Amino acid sequence: MTHQLRHMLRDDDxxxxxxxxxxxxxxxxxxxxxxxxxxAGPQAVAVLFDKNSTRTRSxxxxxxxxxxxxxxxxxxxxxxxxxxxxxxxxxxxxxRMAYTIVWRTYGQDRVEEMAKYSTVPVIxxxxxxxxxxxxxxxxxxxxxFRGGVDELHNKTIAYVGDAANNMSNSYLLAGxxxxxxxxxxxxxGFLPRKDIVDDAKRIAEQNGGxxxxxxxxxxxxxxxxxxxxxxxxSMGEEAEYAIRSKPFWDYQVNDKLMSYAKxxxxxxxxxxxxxxxxxxxxxxxxxxxxxxxxxxxxxxxxKALMTWLIAWQREDPSLLGECA
Numbered sequence: 001m002t003h004q005l006r007h008m009l010r011d012d013d014x015x016x017x018x019x020x021x022x023x024x025x026x027x028x029x030x031x032x033x034x035x036x037x038x039x040a041g042p043q044a045v046a047v048l049f050d051k052n053s054t055r056t057r058s059x060x061x062x063x064x065x066x067x068x069x070x071x072x073x074x075x076x077x078x079x080x081x082x083x084x085x086x087x088x089x090x091x092x093x094x095x096r097m098a099y100t101i102v103w104r105t106y107g108q109d110r111v112e113e114m115a116k117y118s119t120v121p122v123i124x125x126x127x128x129x130x131x132x133x134x135x136x137x138x139x140x141x142x143x144x145f146r147g148g149v150d151e152l153h154n155k156t157i158a159y160v161g162d163a164a165n166n167m168s169n170s171y172l173l174a175g176x177x178x179x180x181x182x183x184x185x186x187x188x189g190f191l192p193r194k195d196i197v198d199d200a201k202r203i204a205e206q207n208g209g210x211x212x213x214x215x216x217x218x219x220x221x222x223x224x225x226x227x228x229x230x231x232x233x234s235m236g237e238e239a240e241y242a243i244r245s246k247p248f249w250d251y252q253v254n255d256k257l258m259s260y261a262k263x264x265x266x267x268x269x270x271x272x273x274x275x276x277x278x279x280x281x282x283x284x285x286x287x288x289x290x291x292x293x294x295x296x297x298x299x300x301x302x303k304a305l306m307t308w309l310i311a312w313q314r315e316d317p318s319l320l321g322e323c324a
Contacts, residue, residue, distance in 0.1 A: 006312045007115045007122045008305055011132045011173035012199065016207045019177050023149045025304035025323040026140045038310045038319045039069025039099060046098040050076040050105040055271060056125050059298035060102055067303055072098065091117035100306055121309035131166045134270045135174040136301040141294045142226055145266060153179035153208060158224040160217045160251045161278055164190045167230045167270060172200035172211060179207035185220035187247040217251050218260050226266040229253045229278045245277065254280040268294045
């Protein structure tokens with residue numbers, strides 16, 4: 001392990017082997033929530049929120065505490081960032097006090113600027129472009145139910161719905177890093193950006209996976225090991241639901257669409273879910289759904305990620321235990 005400041009700003013900031021190491025560490029935290037305590041002291045982790053949150057706030061706050069640290073949770077309304085302080089200035093202050101910075105914000109450029117001026121790891125807890133912490137939890141869930149981390153590269157995953165959002169982008173990149181066969185389906189006008197697809201295809205080729213972007217939800221789901229979806233309307237767009245949702249009804253995850261996947265296919269949703277819209281109650285509340293394990297795995301995956309980043313910074317692989 002070479003001394004290097006590492007951040008997690010987008011899903012391809014780690015390699016195939018590094019992703020496996022983080023996920024295996026996540027499995028250790030599933031088995032023992034106090035497997036490692038790199039923030040014992042307690043040392044503070046700054047957890048910043050420009051957007052509302054339930055799962056991210058809970059999992060990071062509890063996770064930092066279980067890692068032996070103190071979660072310094074700061075909302076936009078109570079911070080100088082919310083009053084226009086430059087990101088660089090906030091970074092310069094927090095980096096002298098906190099041991100890691102976690103930020104849920106809007107533009108990807110904001111977390112990138114925070115990382116530029118930080119001397120501690122910065123974690124993207126969701127931006128408009130990517131949601132890497134969620135996808136680590138999602139892949140940990142597949143590993144939990146389908147043969148472990150070493151079998152992820154043999155899996156086919158399908159994401160259907162708004163394929164132009166941050167979840168679609170993260171599935172493309174993270175799935176490519178894992179060496180999975182990744183399929184993404186959405187209506188015309190709601191497909192991922194070319195540069196992200198190109199990056200995913202390049203990474204997938206290196207790791208033995210593949211990328212398919214289509215407008216046909218059946219093509220995406222056919223033979224898949226796991227089917228994902230997300231709300232059709234992102235935070236801040238709720239007033240436009242009736243208009244925004246029109247293109248997506250053919251992409252609803254219902255029993256018929258799930259029937260095209262493998263008989264034992266898993267269903268996952270990053271939540272919150274709107275039953276009867278992007279997913280039917282029969283699917284999300286049915287036997288193939290693992291959404292509650294998925295939500296719990298945010299805690300374990302994020303603890304693994306924070307521990308892994310700190311182990312890099314401190315040149316201390318002992319923090320990773322058996323996963324070093």
